[in-house]
Amino acid sequence: MGLLKTIEEKLGLLKYKFDRESHISIEQESFKQDPTQAILYVCPAKVYTKNEEDGSCIVNYENCVECGTCRIAAPQHVRWFYPKGGMGVNYRQG
Amino acid sequence: MSEEKVTCIIVGAGVAGSAAAITLAKAGIEVLVLERGEVPGCKNLFGGVLYTTILDKLVPDWMESAPLERYVTRKRFSIMGKDGEIALDFKTKRYESHPKRNFSFTVLRAKFDAWLAEQAEKAGAQVFPGMMVSELIIKNNRVVGVKTEPGGDELYADVVISAEGVHSYLTLQAGLRKSEFDPDHMVTAAKEVIQLDENVLADRFQLEGNEGVAFAYFGDGLFGMFGAGFIYTNKNTLSIGTGVTIGEMIRNKKNPNEILEHFKNHPAIRPYIRGGETIEYSAHMIPEYGYNHLPKLYMDGFLVTGDAAGLVNSSHHQEGTNLAMASGVFAAETVIEAVKRNDFTSNTLKLYLEKLENSFVLKDLKKYRHMTSFFNENPHFLRDYPDLMMELFGDYFELSEKPKEEIEKEIYKKLKRRIPLWTMATDAWKVKKALF
Numbered sequence: 001m002g003l004l005k006t007i008e009e010k011l012g013l014l015k016y017k018f019d020r021e022s023h024i025s026i027e028q029e030s031f032k033q034d035p036t037q038a039i040l041y042v043c044p045a046k047v048y049t050k051n052e053e054d055g056s057c058i059v060n061y062e063n064c065v066e067c068g069t070c071r072i073a074a075p076q077h078v079r080w081f082y083p084k085g086g087m088g089v090n091y092r093q094g
Numbered sequence: 095m096s097e098e099k100v101t102c103i104i105v106g107a108g109v110a111g112s113a114a115a116i117t118l119a120k121a122g123i124e125v126l127v128l129e130r131g132e133v134p135g136c137k138n139l140f141g142g143v144l145y146t147t148i149l150d151k152l153v154p155d156w157m158e159s160a161p162l163e164r165y166v167t168r169k170r171f172s173i174m175g176k177d178g179e180i181a182l183d184f185k186t187k188r189y190e191s192h193p194k195r196n197f198s199f200t201v202l203r204a205k206f207d208a209w210l211a212e213q214a215e216k217a218g219a220q221v222f223p224g225m226m227v228s229e230l231i232i233k234n235n236r237v238v239g240v241k242t243e244p245g246g247d248e249l250y251a252d253v254v255i256s257a258e259g260v261h262s263y264l265t266l267q268a269g270l271r272k273s274e275f276d277p278d279h280m281v282t283a284a285k286e287v288i289q290l291d292e293n294v295l296a297d298r299f300q301l302e303g304n305e306g307v308a309f310a311y312f313g314d315g316l317f318g319m320f321g322a323g324f325i326y327t328n329k330n331t332l333s334i335g336t337g338v339t340i341g342e343m344i345r346n347k348k349n350p351n352e353i354l355e356h357f358k359n360h361p362a363i364r365p366y367i368r369g370g371e372t373i374e375y376s377a378h379m380i381p382e383y384g385y386n387h388l389p390k391l392y393m394d395g396f397l398v399t400g401d402a403a404g405l406v407n408s409s410h411h412q413e414g415t416n417l418a419m420a421s422g423v424f425a426a427e428t429v430i431e432a433v434k435r436n437d438f439t440s441n442t443l444k445l446y447l448e449k450l451e452n453s454f455v456l457k458d459l460k461k462y463r464h465m466t467s468f469f470n471e472n473p474h475f476l477r478d479y480p481d482l483m484m485e486l487f488g489d490y491f492e493l494s495e496k497p498k499e500e501i502e503k504e505i506y507k508k509l510k511r512r513i514p515l516w517t518m519a520t521d522a523w524k525v526k527k528a529l530f
Contacts, residue, residue, distance in 0.1 A: 003288065003358070003372055007351045010375030017132060019464045036186070042343045044350035044377035046283050066379040068261050069282045069350070072340050074272040082261070083300060084244045086132045086224035092375040093287040093331070094204030 007046045011063055019087040022061040023080070024070075030077035031057045038073045065089050099250040100124045100225065102429050103240055104219075104257055105227045105264060109415050110400030111146075111257030112210040113422030114429075116152050119217035121226050121430050127219055128242060130226035135207030139285065139378040141324050142333050142340035143308050144201045145416035148423060149195075153213050157194055161205040163328035164306025165189065166198040168299070170360065171410060173484070174313040174323075175484030179362040185300075193304065200306050200326045200333065202287070230264050230396070236439070237268065239394035244459070255397045255425050257353060257418075260379045261471040262402040268406075270398060271389035278341035278493070279323060279383035280409070284350035285335030286358075293331040298366055299327050310412065312346045313480030315357040319346060320469045320476060322412070325356045325366060332367065334358065337380060341470070348379055372422070382408040385463035391450070392443040397425040405455055409462040417455050424449040468528035482512055 006012050007025040008093040024047065031037065032055050039048045048070065050056075057077075066088055082088075102118055104111045107129035118125040131137040143166055149156050167189065172181035189196040215221050231239040231248060238511070239250035256264045260280075265271050290298075299307045311323035321338030336353045343350070357363055363465045381404045400418035408414040428446040434436045450456045469475065489505050513521075 001371055003323060003367060003370055004286075004375070005355055007349075007375075010351070010372065011235060013374055014376075018139045036344065038344045039346055042282070042340060044282065045392050065377050067282055067379050069280075069340055069377070070282050072275050072277050072313065072379070081228075081263070081497055082130055083225050085130050085226035085242065088137075090132060090136045091139060091374065091376055092136075093202045094207070094376070 007044070011045060013053050014065070015085050015090040015092065016062065017090060018062055019083055022059060023083040024061045024064065025060055025079045025087070026057045027077040027079070028056050031074075034074065034077065039070045039078060042073045043068050044069065099239075099252075100126050101252050101433060102126070102251060102255060103128065103251040106257035106259055106400075106402075107131075107211040107214070107221055108257055108259060108400060108418065110402075110418035110422040111208060111255070112207070112214045113148060113152060113219070113419040114255050114257060114399065114426040115219035115512075116217045117300050117423050117426030119214060119219040120430060121426075121428065125219045126251070127214060128169050128224045128225040128227050128240070128249075129221065130189050130213070131223055133208055133223050134211035135204040138203040138207045139282070139376050140203055140414060141285070141335065141412065142203070142326050144206060145413055146197045146199055148271065148416055148419035150197070152419070152423070153436065157260035159209070161201065161209050163202065163302070164304050165196055166200065166308045167196070167305040168307040169303070170307065170309045172309065172311045173399040173480045173483060174311055174360060174362055175481045177361060178484055179311075180483055180487060182365055192287060198308070198401065200308075200328050201332070202328060204493040212309045226259070227264070230267055232268065236319060237305040240339040252394050253397065253429050253432060253443070254401045255422075257400060258401045258402040259392075260401040262398070265389050265398050265402055268393060268396055270391070270393060275383065276341070277344060278339050279381070279387060279466060280340050280490070281380040281382050282340055282343065282350050282377060283335050283337030283380060284354040285333060285375070286354065286372050287328075287355075287374040288332045288334060288367050289330060289373050290332065290370045292370070295327060295332070297331060310410065311357070311362075313476055314361045315363065316353060316476070317346065317348060317356060318477035318480070319343070319348070319353075320473065321469055323363075323386055328479050331373065332370065334363075334367065339382070339470075351522070352421065357476040357512070374420050375481045378410065380414070381406055382466055384408065384466050385456070386467075388459070391439060393448050394439045394443070396430065397443060399425050405459065407458050407462060409465055411458075413458070420453060420455050421450060424453070452513040462529070464528045468524060472521070472524065
């Protein structure tokens with residue numbers, strides 16, 4: 001495999017336990033009005049992408065590595081809380 | 095488990111939580127540790143060097159059983175320009191016959207924290223992984239228990255210790271911090287663990303036996319933003335990463351992995367990782383708000399420790415695990431006193447703050463209280479100085495037939511043109527105030 005570069009490749013190494021319910025939600029109207037939309041680029045796990053058709057934010061919560069950067073970057077429209085006990089990312093090295 | 099009541103509930107089985115649990119269990123106090131991860135350690139992450147002075151008192155035979163990687167015998171601080179670096183490199187054989195005494199060991203937290211939680215269980219604490227505390231139960235301004243998910247169970251205790259980590263929702267809920275964090279006070283680090291052949295690794299970093307390195311980087315490897323890069327050697331892997339404040343990433347439109355890749359591709363870093371294999375990628379937030387923005391650390395029935403309390407020395411010393419473990423021990427000692435007095439109100443719990451204030455934990459945080467605002471207010475330090483230094487060193491060492499005296503004069507002239515003497519003098523004073 002060698003040295004990995006992209007987030008997608010790197011996330012492929014991680015073990016997750018997926019919950020059917022998302023632990024993240026977005027206030028879409030607030031997101032659409034945000035001129036920076038920083039969550040699209042500060043997230044280290046590419047959780048947030050933009051739906052180019054309606055300008056809304058798509059949340060790929062399964063990717064989340066639980067760092068919390070998004071809620072610091074945009075507390076006004078990110079509702080982030082821990083996945084339920086035992087769910088989410090499982091680091092083997094740390 | 096509804097309607098149960100124990101003496102102490104600890105939220106989180108990281109190093110702060112387990113340090114508190116070991117201390118309480120050894121004193122015979124009933125203690126329950128609730129950990130949201132499937133196993134302790136699986137959510138935890140740091141650079142990593144674990145500083146072991148506190149561990150030495152908690153688990154005296156830790157050297158025999160803890161999952162340690164290497165002991166740090168070489169420290170290096172590097173200022174990166176675009177095409178190279180200037181570094182201060184310290185290497186010692188001082189601890190060769192007694193590695194334990196240097197108290198700085200690289201570890202991988204998923205393994206280490208699992209081991210430490212086991213020590214808490216051996217001491218008599220009950221550790222429950224897979225239980226996420228969603229909120230505190232507060233009655234008449236006093237914390238009396240916690241609610242957990244999944245299940246919505248309510249658990250009651252005389253006192254709750256939060257070792258919740260950087261997110262610190264409980265501190266917020268309790269009103270001990272008033273608002274969400276400032277992006278300029280929070281760092282997000284992205285990290286990779288890269289596997290190398292053990293002999294290749296030893297040769298690249300000039301290591302004998304179990305020796306290891308801690309390398310810190312500033313400047314262009316981070317696109318000149320406020321933050322640091324790091325390389326730590328484990329047995330046959332490298333921990334490599336970059337951490338930059340969220341404010342800087344927002345303003346410069348940078349992604350943590352993009353910064354990490356830029357760092358990995360810098361000419362000063364590239365040769366270290368050549369031929370390696372990425373085996374894990376991870377990211378974590380570090381609370382770097384420092385002494386001036388600490389939350390309140392106790393209230394009736396509640397104590398806050400570790401990252402949840404913002405106890406990180408983010409200066410060039412880059413300490414966190416030792417502050418976390420010390421705070422865990424102080425919180426536990428305070429609970430032991432509270433049990434003796436049968437008083438779990440602030441009257442007794444305020445002892446915790448006194449212990450922190452009388453120790454290196456808050457003394458060091460106080461010493462570096464100007465650091466974060468210094469770098470936020472003076473972005474040119476990490477953005478402009480590294481390349482200027484690289485250029486001047488380059489001029490100085492470039493071979494020519496020009497007499498040395500002439501070269502020196504030209505360099506001095508260039509320096510004065512680029513930074514007026516007055517600015518240089520005030521900048522030097524500012525650095526002294528922030529760091530020394």
